[in-house]
Amino acid sequence: MSSLTLGVDVGGTKVLGIVLRDGVVVDSHRVATPHDDQRPAGDATTEAVYAVINELRARHDHDDLVVGVGLPGMMSREGVLAFAPNLPTASGADVATALAAYDPQLRVLCENDADCAAVAEHRLGAGRGYDDMIMITLGTGIGGGIISQGELLRGRSGFAGEVGHMVVDAAGPRCPCGSRGCWERFASGGGVGRLAREAASAGRLPLLVAQCGDAESVRGEDVTRAAAAGVEEAIAVMDEVGWWLALGLANLTAILDTGHFVIGGGLSEASQLLLPSAQRHLESLVEGSSARPPITVVKSQFGEISGAIGAALLARERLG
């Protein structure tokens, strides 16, 4: 018998659970994220999380269990998902308390998903050895987790790290959060789609438009795939995304003077194109660049699984 540590990451499309043993992922299970807006906030989400937990704990003998859950949006220090523009059906949910209704014995810790990813990369991955680093997850939106002097920077209510909603273009496109021109309208997976349609409409993607039928049909994935295959017009759009990524990193550098960025999330799959582009633009965008030591921008080690790993690590760290 032994102790069991689970990490569950709730994303826009899937709920992914992992078993972490001695810093190694030894098992995993996933289900589709429910988007049920007929029930109270987070009920469907909690059900899915509980299903994943049950599946994994049944597979592994244990006499002690802790579960960490990563959720997308503003997580309060009390564990409430206070605002979730990219998962509105879970906005307002208190998943840990809701899980206790299923099983009062369950020890659960909830934290923002990108904060979890930051902890995973800092403790075990691409941020090891850095006292200060920022994790950036490029998915539907942009998540952020700030490690300052070795610890997660949480802020007054626990909401720190919502970097995707930093406005970088005051008159820019509307964001589900209510503002205009948020960083995540440009440098996320969703941003690639938007910039791709813009480029297609402006006649800058003739090959892709011919292939997809019309400008409206060009999706972000078409651009990342074509860019990876070396199609010049698609590479140009990815470089534009890289520029916007660098702009946000430059802002974070001005504010926090962090020298190390770890980039994860779905879009980081395109990192071979994106990261060198961002690194190059960063040099010209950051204030007093020549007076600073080099800034490193690296791909996350754990990719899409980093949130779940970090949730597991945080649960062990905080719940013992």
Next chain:
Amino acid sequence: MSSLTLGVDVGGTKVLGIVLRDGVVVDSHRVATPHDDQRPAGDATTEAVYAVINELRARHDHDDLVVGVGLPGMMSREGVLAFAPNLPTASGADVATALAAYDPQLRVLCENDADCAAVAEHRLGAGRGYDDMIMITLGTGIGGGIISQGELLRGRSGFAGEVGHMVVDAAGPRCPCGSRGCWERFASGGGVGRLAREAASAGRLPLLVAQCGDAESVRGEDVTRAAAAGVEEAIAVMDEVGWWLALGLANLTAILDTGHFVIGGGLSEASQLLLPSAQRHLESLVEGSSARPPITVVKSQFGEISGAIGAALLARERLG
């Protein structure tokens, strides 16, 4: 006989020194800031700082002296003013080392001016009682000092808090730092001047244009003065400035989840108009506003003297 603590703040127009005793300013002296670009970086600045120190220490009997110096720009942890877009003649200067050439006995600590102001307000002023707060100084540019868990957040090289160079309008006006659309192009004293000329040219300041002769002659001071006197067209421009101020505060809130902002610097003299406007706009600009506890935006207690006070406090804290 006793110990003497001096704080010196180097601004764009004046070098201000104060004597701090038991948290109270008991004396001060100021000289004009020299802008001599014929000599090596910072030589003229150092000379002026030394003149202020000499004047003040001659006035007060003491057997122990520490001096804190606040400088505008990117201050390294080693005390070098690595980059100073708003005081180019001092860019690259190591003022503490240069002062040692005048007097090897002198114990000097140099820090960024807004960082100093943050410490002053946090320890003794409008930020007392807050573990986390951000000081914003609205002068020629925008300076920032971040207090996190009671301590100054310095970052890797000591450059943290350069919030004025956060880009908020990617296609916006050029900044001396090299970028476009930095926050300080909009919400600083310089920003008021720029927005005033823009409004005048667009026909939104007919009374002021008539008074000043032409649109080009309308300065920021004209707008702040007219707004204070209740002139509607000027109040509208100040409200625009307040909107931009709020935008930057909203970005900082998203990133750091700080709930308390202290606003200082020359432009804060217009705070009776500016702060209520910023506070009102902040509510609609900050992500998940309704899920957050109220955010407070208050005027600095020490005004233009806060940098000098904080420099003195930091010198005592760090040099003993």
